Structure formats: structure tokens, C-alpha cells
Amino acid sequence: MPSTPRERARVDTMRRILESGNRQLAEQGAAALSLRAVARDLGMVSSAVYRYVPSRDDLLTALITEGYRDVAQVAESAAAGRAAPGRRFVALCEAIYGWAREHPHRYALIFGSPVPGYRAPQDTITDAARTPAAAIQLIETAWAAGELDDPESPPASAGLRRQAKELRTALGTQLPEAVLLRFAAAWTQVFGVISFDLFGQFVGSFEPGDAVCAFTFRTAARTIGFRD
Amino acid sequence: MPSTPRERARVDTMRRILESGNRQLAEQGAAALSLRAVARDLGMVSSAVYRYVPSRDDLLTALITEGYRDVAQVAESAAAGRAAPGRRFVALCEAIYGWAREHPHRYALIFGSPVPGYRAPQDTITDAARTPAAAIQLIETAWAAGELDDPESPPASAGLRRQAKELRTALGTQLPEAVLLRFAAAWTQVFGVISFDLFGQFVGSFEPGDAVCAFTFRTAARTIGFRD
DNA sequence: CACAATAAAGAGCAGTGCTCTTGATTTGTC
């Protein structure tokens, strides 16, 4: 469909802009991402880039979306296989962790402090939901097979139970609300420990952080109710 | 000791610079923090600020240190009292959460993605350690009173056990290494859920996030071994 | 071929961090 050579040149330039942006991101971080640098990198004038990307924030959005898709793909392929769901959950966590260590700036862009004045558009949410969805599917597998324990949980407030119920219908899952709550607590644990490691909060205590991450991933799995 | 009026003027100007910087931080975030804006705010010329603050990053460092002290003070006073250690731990978490919601930009500055090119100097670590130290003291209190449960933990690797042992001597605590590991896993959970809420990761699921935070704090307390 | 759509270029505005020099003021000492 991209018949005309002009159009082909356009999509190619667009792809090169995204590539260069990702390079900038990986090398110097989000704050150093500048359209001028992208233009320099590509050997074109800065104003020309604005024909492809409306603004710097839009370039950031494009890179964020790409990052969400990337990490989701990594997580999904790690969750595949025939191993026990609990082991696959830990593998999923380790896959996210590996991706994060490989692309710390992209991880920070997605799961770190939001860039001020930037509001993630709605369509990023669907991509963002893919990763937790992969984890939830593992939980469902274990639950359907009756392999999910039911560890004692703290009491949930009425408001929280309502939120969980709404989420249950929104996800279209059969899982009990209590499991969803435990998943939420465990999920924040997974990203909490990854962020602690990547953002330097373990400096002076658990360094390097891969061991404490692995331990925490297993702790999170137990929190959910996975065996083994 | 504030002898000379020149010196008094200097410390006063320094204090006003920090105040203005904190205002900028609260209103527009770390990325928007500019020495020129501080100078404008204070009615002085931009170059004059450089006589007080060597660079923008140094101003950031000063604000970070102040933030660490602030949150530590909030946590410590929340941990005080005669209630059961478990309840005080949850109160400590809630206090951190409250502080974070009150000062989201300062929280992001401290616990969010690190600003690129910025390396936290060593003396911030001592202030940073105060908050977890307050939590650990609660654990010690419960443990000394024999009120700390010993929930089953996943196995820890040899490297992790060594790190825990080193941390144990560094902290000068009597707590078993297994408890320290559980604390690490729980601590990341606490900050994980706070960050999820503040950084917008709960959009579309648990919104508002105070209920899931409260639930997760209690889950973290159980992970450590607190009763009730 | 001619015309319209599109791309690239360049200039320019307002902002940033930071450095340097210049002149003014205050300070401690003789």
C-alpha cells in the first residue's frame, strides 16, 4: 500500500527518527532526548523533524508505546511454556528484570517518575495492560487447575473490594477478588524491587541486586499463592 | 556564631534559595527546576545565584537531602508510640504514603527515576538510611518481645545470604538474616505500591489508590512476620 | 508540461545552564 516512493521515503524517515530517538534515550536518558540531537544524528535540519513528529512529547509518547510493547512481548514469551505456572511467573518477573537491566532508560521512562507536564494518552494503556495480563493468565491457569494456594490475606476495605470487583468484570476473569488483591500487592512488589535496584536505592545494602530481586520474585509468587 | 552581618545575609540568602527551589519543585517538578527561575523568584540576577549554589545539580542535591530528612522525620514520628509494632509499621508506611501524596515531586525526586547524569553523593545515603532504620527498629522490638512470626520464605541464594550477613553486621542488629531478607522484600513492596499510585500505574484499575496501598502495607507487614 | 502537494532549509524567538569580566560594597587589619 505504500506505493509511491515519496511515501516510502516518509515511513523510512519516520522509522529512522524513532530509531535515533531510542538511541538517544538509551545513551543519555529521557531528559537529554532532544529533537535537535535526533536531527543532527540523522543529518537533517531540526525543523525538518517537526514534519514527522509534532513535538518532543509526541516523540516521547511514541517511544513509550514502543517500550510497553517491547516489555510485554518479552514478558509474554517468558510466560509461555509448559512449566508449572509458579515457575513461569518467576520467569516472567526475571524477564522483565532482564529487559529493565538491558534498557534502564526505557524502563525509567515507563515505570519511573512521569515526565512533568506529560500525560500518557489512552492507547498506551492497552499496551501497558499486556504485561500484567500475561501474569494474570498464569494465575488463572494455576487456579483452574486447583494449584493455587489461598494464603491468609489482610482484610480489604469495602472500597477496595468494590474496586476489585469492578476490575474482575473489566478483565473478564473468573479469579476471586481476593486473588486479584493479592496479585496487586505482589505485582507492586515485583516492580518495587526492580525499581529499587535500577534507581540505586540498594546502594550500600543489597548490591548487586539480582539476588534480592530473585528472592523477592519468589516471595511475590508465594504472596499470590503459587506453590514451589 | 552568626557574627558578621555579611555572614548572616549569606545564610539567609541561601535559605531563601532553597525555599524557592522547593517551591519550584513542588509546582513544576524537578525537570523544570531552573536556577534562572529561582533567581527571578528571588528578584536577583541569575549569575548571583551561582555564588551560593555551584550548579543546578548541587541545588538538586540539597533539595534531595532535605527531602530525605523530611520523610525520615515523618516516618520516625509515625513509628513512635506504644501501639503494637505491627500497627506502628503500618502507620509508618501510611505516613510515608501521606508525605508522598503531599509532595509528589519531592517523592519522585527521591524514589523515582534518577535524574540523568546526577550521582547522589555519599552523605545523602546516611539520611536515606534513616527511614528504613526506623522500620527495622520496629521489627527488632517485635522480635525481642517474641512477637514476630516466622513465615515461610523462599530459599535464598548463597550470595544473598552473604549480603544479608554483611548488612546485619553493618546495621549492628540482632535480627536473623532471614528476617532482614523478608524486610527487604516487604520494603520494596511498600515503595512499589506508593510509586505505582503516584506515577499513574494504577490508572484504569485501582483508582484512587489509597485502598490498595493500605492493603499492601498490611500485606507487607505480614510478609515480615508482624501479627495483627 | 504545468500545477499542486510535500519536503527541506534557514532564520528567528524565548528559554536554559554556565562562565567570564567589571564594578561596587563590605570586611578585617594596620
Next chain:
DNA sequence: GACAAATCAAGAGCACTGCTCTTTATTGTG
């Protein structure tokens, strides 16, 4: 009290940023 020394505010300037505008060149199509 006078004077050199230390300190300060101010301004100009450099290189960079995001972004907008106008002008020129290129391309595809009627």
C-alpha cells in the same frame, strides 16, 4: 579612620533547547 583584601551583584556572552515562521526545492499527478 584609611586601605588593601575579600566578597558580592550585575551584565554580557556562549552553546544549547523547543518550536514557529517563511522561503526554496523537489516530487507526483492531472
